[in-house]
Amino acid sequence: MRKVLAILLPVLLFLTACGGGGGGQSEADVYTDGKTAGAAESLESVRVTDAGDETAPTVEFDSPLTITETAARAVTEGDGAVIEAGNEVSLHLMFLNADDGTVLQDSYSEGQPQKIQVTEELKTADPVLYEVLVGTKVGAQVAYTAPIEAQEGQEASQNRLLVFKVLSAEVPPPPPEVLTPEEVAQLDDAGELPTITVGDDGVPSIEFPENEAPADLVVKVLEEGTGEEVTEADTISANYTGWSWGGEEFDSSFAGGEPIEFPLTGVIPGWTQGLSGQKVGAKVLLVIPSELAYGDAPTGGQPAGPLAFYVEIVEKAAAE
Incomplete structure (x- = not known):
């Protein structure tokens, strides 16, 4: 199918469909008061060492992660504004193999943060992601994962762990109109x-x-x-x-x-x-x-x- 005919996938689908470890951390790095949603206990071992807004963080966890339900957890605390419903949120993303921690893809190296709108549409499509975003502060590192079901006739897909950093949260501009x-x-x-x-x-x-x-x-x-x-x-x-x-x-x-x-x-x-x-x-x-x-x-x-x-x-x- 040609590019123009492709649906622009919501970031939501990008989170669950795309796909190391390293660097030690102490228990002091764990943000125990962070917002959680879904089966967040599966993400308790995830540790993130922030490296700034332009460099991918160091992520480690007890592997392999057991992923049976959608889960989200704010792993580190942000120091910026609180995300509110209706905000447009800019994120840097990092995908890891949930079995061994190898890095599969990240938006830091591409220099292209992604955006998602915290709307009722997101709440309906992924209530876990919506719940963990609303009330979390800008600057937080959030771990998110969801089981990926194999398509008919295909082998089971590799489970991924997504870690994203919230870069900004703003009231989105009014949507474009159709000119008369x-x-x-x-x-x-x-x-x-x-x-x-x-x-x-x-x-x-x-x-x-x-x-x-x-x-x-x-x-x-x-x-x-x-x-x-x-x-x-x-x-x-x-x-x-x-x-x-x-x-x-x-x-x-x-x-x-x-x-x-x-x-x-x-x-x-x-x-x-x-x-x-x-x-x-x-x-x-x-x-x-x-x-x-x-x-x-x-x-x-x-x-x-x-x-x-x-x-x-x-x-x-x-x-x-």
Whole structure:
């Protein structure tokens, strides 16, 4: 599946799906008053020596960890603000093999902290993670783990221990809005939107303006569709090309010579919001802020920051 069709996984799923030890500590390093949630007794042996906000900590524990239920525990105390419900929290992550303590991956070395919003959605999806975050202070090191079930036909996955440091907790900015056609026209008249040119072969190219990308979602209809209207619940097929803001192409269906079919609930939010309400046959320029795309520091090779797409809606799948 092409990048643009991949769902931007919540950090929650990243925590449980991604994957040493070293350095001695004394019992004095254990934060006995830290918040716990779930089967936190399984994490009692976890010790963390903090090494700052830019360097992965030293983590040790009695291995192997027995992981049968989701568990979370604040291992070291923070000295910053208390995390509140509704905050957007920035984290540095470190994944370890729960059997032997070897480090599998960390965001410190990549220089890319991850963000998660402490919302009702998180509370529903992972009440243990939600519970340990709310009330914990910025600067804390938190151990988290959950059993990973093997998918059908696959061997059991290796259990992981996640240790994350809370770097900040802030009230998130208001979410991007969809600009009205009048607002889009104003930006276009001011020369602040990209210009799309479709060649004789049907393949689009783009020219970007010098300004920064708009903060909100831009839907510029280049050609009105005449077919059936598309809704968020529909599956459509479309031809498209995507560029990072500034001009670098990162994905295109035109290279394969045929449109791609996908559900509008299975793509980045900017596509879902931007294409809903359009009609089959429409040709659309989407300018998508990073909050509605893959974010400013995505994982898995997705493009960062604001994006621009040229999309031709070819067909709407028949309802099952």
